[in-house]
Amino acid sequence: MAGTGRMSTAGVTAGSLRAFLRTESGSAGVLVAAIAVALVWANLLPAAYEGFWTLSVPVRIGPLAVELDLREWVNSGLMTLFFLVVGLEARREIDLGDLRERRRLILPVAAGVAGMAVPVLLYLAINGGGPGAHGWGAAMSTDTALALGVLTVVGRGVPDRIRTFVLTVFVVDDIVALVVIALAYSTRIDPAAFAVAAVAYLGVLASRRLDERHRTPVLALLTLTVWGALLAAGIDPVVAGLAVGLATSAYLPRRGALEAATTLVRLFREQPTPELARTATTGLTATLSANARLQHGLHRATRYLVVPLFALANAGIAIDVPLLAGALTAPITIGIVVAYVIGKPVAVFGTSWLVTRMSRGTVRPPVGWAAVLGSGTVAGVGFTVSLLIADLAFTGTELDEAKLGVLLAAAGAALLSLVVYRLTGALPAAARTRALLGTARQLTDLVPGVDTARDHVRGPADAAVTVVEYGDFECPWTGMIAPTARDLLAGNSDIRYVWRHLPLPDVHPHAQLAAEAAEAAGAQGAFWPMHDLLLADQGHLHIESLVDHAHRLGLDVERFRDDLLGRRFAARVIQDVESADLSGVSGTPTFVVNGHRHDGPQDLATLNAVIGTARDHVAALHSAVRPVLVAAGAH
Numbered sequence: 001m002a003g004t005g006r007m008s009t010a011g012v013t014a015g016s017l018r019a020f021l022r023t024e025s026g027s028a029g030v031l032v033a034a035i036a037v038a039l040v041w042a043n044l045l046p047a048a049y050e051g052f053w054t055l056s057v058p059v060r061i062g063p064l065a066v067e068l069d070l071r072e073w074v075n076s077g078l079m080t081l082f083f084l085v086v087g088l089e090a091r092r093e094i095d096l097g098d099l100r101e102r103r104r105l106i107l108p109v110a111a112g113v114a115g116m117a118v119p120v121l122l123y124l125a126i127n128g129g130g131p132g133a134h135g136w137g138a139a140m141s142t143d144t145a146l147a148l149g150v151l152t153v154v155g156r157g158v159p160d161r162i163r164t165f166v167l168t169v170f171v172v173d174d175i176v177a178l179v180v181i182a183l184a185y186s187t188r189i190d191p192a193a194f195a196v197a198a199v200a201y202l203g204v205l206a207s208r209r210l211d212e213r214h215r216t217p218v219l220a221l222l223t224l225t226v227w228g229a230l231l232a233a234g235i236d237p238v239v240a241g242l243a244v245g246l247a248t249s250a251y252l253p254r255r256g257a258l259e260a261a262t263t264l265v266r267l268f269r270e271q272p273t274p275e276l277a278r279t280a281t282t283g284l285t286a287t288l289s290a291n292a293r294l295q296h297g298l299h300r301a302t303r304y305l306v307v308p309l310f311a312l313a314n315a316g317i318a319i320d321v322p323l324l325a326g327a328l329t330a331p332i333t334i335g336i337v338v339a340y341v342i343g344k345p346v347a348v349f350g351t352s353w354l355v356t357r358m359s360r361g362t363v364r365p366p367v368g369w370a371a372v373l374g375s376g377t378v379a380g381v382g383f384t385v386s387l388l389i390a391d392l393a394f395t396g397t398e399l400d401e402a403k404l405g406v407l408l409a410a411a412g413a414a415l416l417s418l419v420v421y422r423l424t425g426a427l428p429a430a431a432r433t434r435a436l437l438g439t440a441r442q443l444t445d446l447v448p449g450v451d452t453a454r455d456h457v458r459g460p461a462d463a464a465v466t467v468v469e470y471g472d473f474e475c476p477w478t479g480m481i482a483p484t485a486r487d488l489l490a491g492n493s494d495i496r497y498v499w500r501h502l503p504l505p506d507v508h509p510h511a512q513l514a515a516e517a518a519e520a521a522g523a524q525g526a527f528w529p530m531h532d533l534l535l536a537d538q539g540h541l542h543i544e545s546l547v548d549h550a551h552r553l554g555l556d557v558e559r560f561r562d563d564l565l566g567r568r569f570a571a572r573v574i575q576d577v578e579s580a581d582l583s584g585v586s587g588t589p590t591f592v593v594n595g596h597r598h599d600g601p602q603d604l605a606t607l608n609a610v611i612g613t614a615r616d617h618v619a620a621l622h623s624a625v626r627p628v629l630v631a632a633g634a635h
Contacts, residue, residue, distance in 0.1 A: 074314075138390040264276075487604055
C-alpha cells in the first residue's frame with residue numbers, strides 16, 4: 001500500500017496547497033515559542049535585548065553600502081523573503097487554484113479589503129485626533145502563518161476547502177498591507193532611486209522570457225536591485241518581495257518537458273560526465289515553474305526561521321504593572337483589540353453576505369456561512385505586518401501599547417474562533433455539513449467528464465462520489481496503490497471507480513502496449529479482469545505474456561493478438577492521455593475525486609477523508625435543493 005507521501009510527478013506541482021497548509025500549521029508553534037522567548041528575554045534582560053537588536057551591521061559591496069541595525073535587517077531584509085513567498089502563493093492561486101476563474105476573485109478581494117477597512121475605521125473611531133491616530137495601519141493586517149496555525153488547532157478536522165478560502169482572503173490582506181506600508185509609512189521618496197527600482201522591476205517581468213539556466217541568476221540580481229533601490233528611495237523594501245512573487249507565474253509540469261527530462265537522465269546514465277549531469281539537472285529543474293521552485297526553496301526557511309526571528313526581534317515588551325494598567329485604558333491598545341476581534345469578523349462575514357446578496361447568488365463563498373464567520377474570527381489574528389507598522393508609526397510607551405494590543409487581539413481572536421467552531425461542531429450532522437461546506441459549486445479539473453459509454457466504471461451509476469484514477473500498468477506506484485483502490489470500493493457502497501490510461505513510455509516501455517491490451521480485453525467484456533491481472537503481474541507485460549493473460553482469462557486469443565498487433569486501440573488510449581493533459585495530470589497514479597484533482601498523500605485514510613468531504617458536499621447540495629423541489633411540487 002502507498003505510504004503517506006506523494007508518489008508521482010503530480011505531487012511536484014506548483015506548491016500543493018496541502019503541503020503549504022501543513023507548513024503553516026507546523027510553523028505556528030515555532031512562532032509562538034519565539035514570541036514567548038522574546039517576552040522573557042525583554043523582561044529579564046531588557047537592556048541586553050534592546051542592545052542586541054539595535055546593534056549596527058554595515059554591509060558594503062564595492063561602492064554601495066547599507067548600514068542597518070539587526071532589527072532592521074530582519075524587518076526589511078529577511079522579511080522580504082517572507083513576502084516573496086506570499087506573492088508566489090497568490091500567483092499560484094491565480095494561475096492554478098480557484099482564482100483561475102477570475103469571477104472568483106471578487107469575493108476574496110472584497111472581503112480582504114473590507115476586512116482591513118472596517119478595522120481601521122473602528123481604530124480611528126477610538127483614536128481619531130489623538131496621538132495614536134497615525135498608527136491606524138497596525139490595526140488592519142492578518143498574520144497568515146499564525147492565523148492558519150490557529151485555524152488548524154481550533155478548527156481541527158475542518159475540510160481543506162475552508163483553509164483555501166481563508167488563504168485567498170489573507171493573500172489579499174497581505175497585498176493591501178504592503179501597499180499601505182509603501183504609501184503611508186514611507187519617508188520622503190527619492191524619485192531617482194524609485195525610478196531605478198521601477199526599471200529593475202520591469203527587468204523582472206522581462207526575465208520570464210529567458211531560459212531557466214540564465215533566468216535564476218538574473219532574477220536574483222534584479223530582485224536585489226529592486227530591494228536596494230526601494231530602500232534608497234525611502235520605501236520599505238519588503239514590498240520588493242511581494243512584487244517579484246506576483247510576477248512569477250505558476251504552471252503544472254508539461255508531459256513533453258517531463259519526457260525530455262527523462263531522455264537527458266538516460267543520456268547521463270549512459271555517459272555519466274559532468275557536462276551531461278549539468279544538462280540533466282537543468283532539464284529536470286526546467287520541468288517545474290520558477291514559482292514552484294522558489295516556494296519549495298523558501299517556504300520552510302521563511303516559516304521556521306525568518307518569521308520566528310521577526311517575532312524574536314519585535315515581540316519583546318518589558319511588561320510591568322504601570323504598562324499593563326495604562327494599556328488597559330490606552331486608546332491605542334483598545335483600538336487594536338476592537339479592530340481585530342470585532343472588526344475583522346464583522347467585515348469578512350458582512351462583505352461575503354453582501355456580495356452574495358447583490359449578485360443574487362452568482363458569486364458566493366465556496367464554503368458555508370459558519371466557515372465564513374470562522375474565517376473572519378481567525379482573521380483577527382494579527383502579528384507580522386502589525387508589528388512592522390507599529391515599529392514605523394510609534395516609539396516608546398506608545399509602541400509598547402501597540403505591541404500589547406496586537407498580542408491581546410491575537411489571543412482574543414483565537415478564543416473567539418474556538419467558540420465558533422465548537423458551536424458549529426455541536427450541530428446535527430446535516431446542519432454542520434451545510435454550515436461548513438455550503439452549497440456553492442466547485443471548479444472541475446476533470447476534462448472531459450465521466451462518460452459511462454466510453455469510460456471503464458466500477459460501482460453504482462448513481463453513486464454520490466466518483467473517483468477517477470489515471471494509471472500506468474507498468475508504474476510500480478500504480479501497482480502499490482491498487483489494493484487501496486480496491487479497499488475504497490469494498491468499504492464504500494456509494495463510490496464508483498473509473499480507470500483512465502496514462503502510460504509513461506519514456507520510463508515504462510511496455511505501458512502503452514499493456515493499456516492497449518486492457519482495451520482489447522475490454523472489447524471482449526473482460527477489461528476489469530485484465531486490469532487486475534496486469535497490475536498484479538507488472539513484470540510480464542511483453543506481448544507473449546499479454547497473450548498468455550488473454551488465454552488465462554478465456555478470451556479469443558487470435559482476436560486479442562490481432563487487435564494488439566494491429567494497434568486497434570491505440571487511439572482509445574491516446575484519448576485518455578489527452579484527457580490527462582487537459583486535467584492537469586502529469587504522473588501516475590493520480591486521483592480525481594468528484595472532478596477535483598487530488599495532489600496530496602494517497603494512503604487509504606487520506607483518500608477516505610477526501611471522499612468523505614466530497615460526499616458531505618453532495619449531501620449539502622441535496623439538502624439545499626430538496627426544499628426547492630418540495631415547494632415546486634406544492635405549486
